[in-house]
Amino acid sequence: MTPEQGTPAAGRRRPRRKRVVLADRYRTAPMSRTIMELEEQTSVGEMVVGHLVRAQLRSALVLTGLVAVGLFGLPLLFYLLPSLGDAVIFGVRLPWLALGVLPYPFMVLIGYWYSRSAARHERDFLHMIER
Template sequence: MTKHTGPPGQPDQPQPAERDAWLPVSTSAASRKNRRRRVVLADPRGRGRVLRTIIELEEQTSVGEKLIRDLIRTQLRTGLALGGGTLLLLASLPVAFYLLPSLAEVQLLGVRLPWLLLGLLPFPLCYGVGYAYRRLAEKHEHDFVSSVDR
């Protein structure tokens, strides 16, 4: 290295001869050009279609609106099926106890069956239905994202 010639606090700048000292003597501009390599980090095929779909979603074109509408319709169908089924099951219990009075007289552990089914059953049932709906909603969203990324 040469003497420090720059402003205080600045590192020494090597001279051109020192800077290229590590290169072999026979290097020329042509041989340096041949050493360049192209690095491909991703496959460019299919990227245009994904980008076009994302643009359609962001700009809310008719295709993007249809994709979103289909996702919402799928989520709604799943919610109505699970929620409606749960509601139907829970609403049918009092009707069953009304129509079958002998069923209402059954006791388990000293507690009548209607109290057990109507007092305790809804809580784990609603938790399980909520868990199942969340899993199905995440699956539908994952399917939507993967269909957009294709």
């Protein structure tokens, strides 16, 4: 087959692959130094990443505690105040509404809050690297 038919000629060599890296000339010296420390996993890089991990863990634990208090607090509230269990709203007893309907929007709100918090921590991490 000839080169015109779409197959390479036997004598031709394929071009060498070239590794494409972010343009180093656009990086500032402190930023490139921080990125290099992150890539090489030096103590400074570990400290910066550790800060991000701690911030995300702190957010997760706070919101998990909020969910635990909210979800386990409702049954405890109805147990401690039985008069609330007798209340009727729209023909349905309050405990059924509070335990069967309220947790779902609450969990969606907590998930949205955590997602925003995680994005904020990552943005702060990137700004800290760029400084």
